[in-house]
């Protein structure tokens with residue numbers, strides 16, 4: 001209720017819904033979440049930033065770090081005046097950012113959704129591959145990396161959906177080389193988030209595609225086992241982008257998770 005002169009005006013504002021903040025992966029942008037904006041409309045206030053160097057955000061010179069990405073999101077929430085804790089959902093690199101955000105700003109987080117991601121840092125071989133990727137982007141731009149990643153991103157069945165493949169290809173090929181260089185360094189130097197798992201003390205959902213070729217299912221199972229009270233949903237016929245490959249099932253899992261917060265709110269009011 002808001003008081004205005006001599007009468008009290010009631011109003012509804014969808015911005016009052018619990019915020020769901022979606023963090024995209026590499027080398028993608030917030031258009032990754034198109035089907036979540038459509039499918040979860042009315043359940044939640046959805047916020048999906050383009051991380052620095054990605055999508056329509058600026059490309060400040062790199063290297064970037066997970067701390068920078070997390071601080072950028074903190075600044076966005078301040079800018080939007082969102083002071084109520086949010087449900088954070090991170091996909092792949094977005095999950096790496098999520099862990100850093102949670103360590104830095106735990107009071108801003110109400111719940112966690114870890115999608116197609118892992119807690120561990122890069123292995124020695126992984127770091128060497130990042131260096132090779134940096135060299136490749138410096139010499140030849142983003143296209144060779146996009147070409148090499150595309151056949152691994154989706155489940156075999158998803159490649160039959162030509163529109164989906166074209167959508168993902170376009171997202172990758174329009175990525176900015178400067179941004180990609182910055183993000184590759186951030187991923188290479190990210191800390192191990194495994195010790196964070198045991199400290200997570202809030203509702204957590206792990207969602208993973210059964211056919212993820214980039215981050216094996218075992219990584220998600222390990223997070224699920226290490227986070228007390230967490231839930232896990234494995235989606236069939238989904239690879240590394242389960243939110244696009246199985247949008248209905250993905251949205252259903254997220255909607256159920258969001259609904260559990262409504263129930264908590266109702267109990268708070270009892």
Ligand code: MLT
Pocket residue numbers: 024025026027091092093094187214240
């Ligand atoms: C991503 O999908 O965000 C990246 O491929 C993750 C990674 O390279 O570690």
